[in-house]
Amino acid sequence: MDNLQGYQIKLDAFQGPLDLLLFLIRKKKINIHDIPIATITREYLKHLNQEEKINLEREAEFLLMAALLIHIKSQMLLPRENIPEEEDPRQVLVDRLLDYQKIKAACSILRGKEEEQMQKWQRTSLPPLSLEDDIELTEVSLFDLAEAFLTLMKKKEKENIQFIKGKEFSLEAKMKEMLAYLEENSFLDFLDYFNQQESLEEAFVSFFCLLELIKVKIVIAMQESLFHTIKVWLRKESS
Amino acid sequence: MKIHPKHIIESLIFISLEPLSLDKIKSVLTEFSDKEIEGAMKDLLENYTSNEKGIQIIQAAGGYLFSTNPEHDLWIKRLLKFERKYRLSSAGLEILSTIAYHQPITLAEISALRGVDSIHSLKTLLQKKLVKIVGRKKSPGKPLIYRTTDKFLAYFELDSIKDLPSQEEILKILEEEKNLD
Amino acid sequence: MKIHPKHIIESLIFISLEPLSLDKIKSVLTEFSDKEIEGAMKDLLENYTSNEKGIQIIQAAGGYLFSTNPEHDLWIKRLLKFERKYRLSSAGLEILSTIAYHQPITLAEISALRGVDSIHSLKTLLQKKLVKIVGRKKSPGKPLIYRTTDKFLAYFELDSIKDLPSQEEILKILEEEKNLD
Numbered sequence: 001m002d003n004l005q006g007y008q009i010k011l012d013a014f015q016g017p018l019d020l021l022l023f024l025i026r027k028k029k030i031n032i033h034d035i036p037i038a039t040i041t042r043e044y045l046k047h048l049n050q051e052e053k054i055n056l057e058r059e060a061e062f063l064l065m066a067a068l069l070i071h072i073k074s075q076m077l078l079p080r081e082n083i084p085e086e087e088d089p090r091q092v093l094v095d096r097l098l099d100y101q102k103i104k105a106a107c108s109i110l111r112g113k114e115e116e117q118m119q120k121w122q123r124t125s126l127p128p129l130s131l132e133d134d135i136e137l138t139e140v141s142l143f144d145l146a147e148a149f150l151t152l153m154k155k156k157e158k159e160n161i162q163f164i165k166g167k168e169f170s171l172e173a174k175m176k177e178m179l180a181y182l183e184e185n186s187f188l189d190f191l192d193y194f195n196q197q198e199s200l201e202e203a204f205v206s207f208f209c210l211l212e213l214i215k216v217k218i219v220i221a222m223q224e225s226l227f228h229t230i231k232v233w234l235r236k237e238s239s
Numbered sequence: 240m241k242i243h244p245k246h247i248i249e250s251l252i253f254i255s256l257e258p259l260s261l262d263k264i265k266s267v268l269t270e271f272s273d274k275e276i277e278g279a280m281k282d283l284l285e286n287y288t289s290n291e292k293g294i295q296i297i298q299a300a301g302g303y304l305f306s307t308n309p310e311h312d313l314w315i316k317r318l319l320k321f322e323r324k325y326r327l328s329s330a331g332l333e334i335l336s337t338i339a340y341h342q343p344i345t346l347a348e349i350s351a352l353r354g355v356d357s358i359h360s361l362k363t364l365l366q367k368k369l370v371k372i373v374g375r376k377k378s379p380g381k382p383l384i385y386r387t388t389d390k391f392l393a394y395f396e397l398d399s400i401k402d403l404p405s406q407e408e409i410l411k412i413l414e415e416e417k418n419l420d
Numbered sequence: 421m422k423i424h425p426k427h428i429i430e431s432l433i434f435i436s437l438e439p440l441s442l443d444k445i446k447s448v449l450t451e452f453s454d455k456e457i458e459g460a461m462k463d464l465l466e467n468y469t470s471n472e473k474g475i476q477i478i479q480a481a482g483g484y485l486f487s488t489n490p491e492h493d494l495w496i497k498r499l500l501k502f503e504r505k506y507r508l509s510s511a512g513l514e515i516l517s518t519i520a521y522h523q524p525i526t527l528a529e530i531s532a533l534r535g536v537d538s539i540h541s542l543k544t545l546l547q548k549k550l551v552k553i554v555g556r557k558k559s560p561g562k563p564l565i566y567r568t569t570d571k572f573l574a575y576f577e578l579d580s581i582k583d584l585p586s587q588e589e590i591l592k593i594l595e596e597e598k599n600l601d
Contacts, residue, residue: 103533120488123486
């Protein structure tokens, strides 16, 4: 007996009726070009009945196939002279099964390739490029920075308008905090960092700190590529 | 074949999104002793400095990262410029889709639909020749009106603007996601 | 010191996040002849295959791209704190291979071939940019037609659509499956 019979096969395990049919054909060692339609119909219906609950949408697809099988079976039972020669009522189904079988086989090859590819890693973003200062688009200007900030603030303003915290922030303390952050994290994501600020006021203070740090060349602001977030790094010589 | 820690370190520096510190490398390569790792690191750096290469490992922000040879900046800039032509920002895409589906349309109408002033990205789209000015609207202020171009169609491999997927078609695809596995 | 095109090419592939085609390399390296570039490319690939390295150049989607050595998967996952990358769902993979072999193809045609309504999972494939809409079929109802993308090729490390598993490979798999029972 074949070893597949021990398993309780769920329809969910099949992509659709063609998948189930192929499974049965293999299980019963049936020649796909000469399908005993009565046997396969019986097996197919048996499987449908075993299912306690199938997804309604998919049930329709499985039932449609059952109807097709029964239809083919009834055609096979018709007296021979009523069917033109060479025309096997099973042919439509066989063609579909062959096509689908090829797709399934290709899937298993592609799955193997996918498995191999999963072990190869490619970068999703680039580290800062070693380009010198004259590059306009990867290094962000103060204007870009201010513009990005203002856009963000517009958004934040909407969120924070109801409550403004009374806490005061000193420029010096904030600057120390940012440098400590940079020491620890090696870089600072512009948008993330400002989003973490509790109030509009605190965000403003952070922003002026950053401008100051850029001006005195302690940090460098880079954009990995156009439209990516802006990252702030400690300058090499200062770290 | 034995896997050499030198090569693993090379992989790690390559894939890391930030400069990779020696401590971090040690914490990942638990199969190797600190001494082995330090030796491998030294070896790797020597490989990269002794042989002439297009890429180098540099030390920055307390860690190691790959960088290109500064002598190649000219070509890298050329490539980036080339690539940039084919990239759209998310704002650019949003405006482009607004124009595509609502053309002919004015700037004020685009901004109203998006809830954001759209002049900046519109300029980029005009420069990229994905949209064009086709005249003025016969309404107060006579604002300019915009349409997508043939280049837009080519960019998205469309024969005509009628071939754009309809809102209904896209909605259907978006809604139908289900986990069948 | 003379700058060797081999090293420039290495830099260019390195900064590219998508497979970089030889044509694009040629269009950037205008100072060198096509023959020089082709020779340098060959040379570079040989360097990377002959020497054991942490990183390698793979050929996919008609271009070249750096990737890590598959043997280092374990450590990279540790570094990035990834359990594993997401695989495609079975339905997704089936739709993808249906499109790959029968493109350009409509949704109705995909569903007919699979015997199942296939709009599910199409969203994921479109969002992952593994397939794209390329217009409409000139038939009643003008349904949208789909094709696989370059990203699809890169995903499976196929250089072109011709590198899809061939009839022979597929027949071999089917034979093997038969013998399994």
